[in-house]
Amino acid sequence: MACLIISASLVYSLHLYADEWKLRKNRKGIQVYTRSVPGSKFKEFKATTELEASMTSILALMEDIPSYQKWFPRLRESKLLKMISSREMILYQVMDIPFPARDRDSVFRVLVTRDARTGSVTFNLSSAWDYVPEQSGVVRVKIISGSWTFVTDRNKGTVTVVYQMHSEPGGSLTPLLTNAAVVKRPFTVLMNMREMLKEPRYRDARKSDVRLLK
Template sequence: MIKYILAALLTLSCAITASAQEDWKLSTQKDGIKVYTRSVPNSKLKALKVDCNFNATLTQMTAILTDVKNRGEWVYHTKSFKFLKQASPTDIYYYSEVAMPWPLQNRDFIAQLVTSQNNTTKVVTIDGPLGENIIPVKEGVVRITDSKSKWLIIPIDKDEVKVEYVLQVDPGGTIPAWLVNMFASEGPIQSFKALKLQLKKPEYKDKQLAFVKDY
């Protein structure tokens, strides 16, 4: 177990170093869920990092995070999720609309989920870049054109993983500071709490994925 943890930490360290200096600051902590923020050059909005341990296997957690048809059940303030296409077992495209409080316009985006696993550390990485605009922009909805996200699923033990999520997004338009703060602090906590409940669903218990090897 120790060698996997050390190798995973080394992978994370290299990734952080390669992406320049990151000064993450703890913003919120609740129910084992930690939310960090950091400033982004040339942006008024901050990047988010969330981490939490889950009682799950690598396969179970990967299956849930890549199950876009059911993402609306746990992702904060989701109005709709729509599966678009699957280029390969590890490359999925989906559409999502984010519900915003009145009088603000909803936001939507098209994204990919690209999954890979390190053969040595067993760490699963799920990149979430924006995809092509294969769905027309809706009237009254602002299309997000600047967003980067990444999930890391790190094995701790046979039935325990550490999940780290990083998001940097520009929602476009004008959004009041109170709303930005709400999404930055409350959003990750609510999503990760709902994710824990999602893990209890029977369809994920014995899930098998050909592209993921468990601890």
């Protein structure tokens, strides 16, 4: 999902004093919010929706790292670098950025936790940008943090998803250009996720098929 990694306490303090969320899009059962982050010119987003899927199906999709290329816009490469445990992994991704800007790559440390009382599952993402050497011709995204949270409603048989992210793409990509896409991209991700979960490999997944949180 390191010289410039923000410490957990600093990330917490930045978000503590961030602006209030503003609803930017509410369509097809998906809400997308944005807010400013102190010390950054780039907006943070939060997108949420309710999915008619089981937690097992969602975990099966989330651990299928190569599949991300199908449901994350302009994602050229997505691979697992290391499965540290059933609760921690290192991911590598490359974003296809329109010319003349250079493509971006990111290295994430992902920590997965489950709330013992509610059963909700959270994927916390932080930068691990120096885990692998930087690539020629590609700009490494060094400041990035976010999370995926999944909350089960057992009465309705649904899962509410909250997808939240803040990053600074570096290089020549300006806040004006980046902030213009900060609503459309997470909306599309959740739309695509909804469709992906209809595929039999995820829809019919069993707990024994899932490696996460063993």
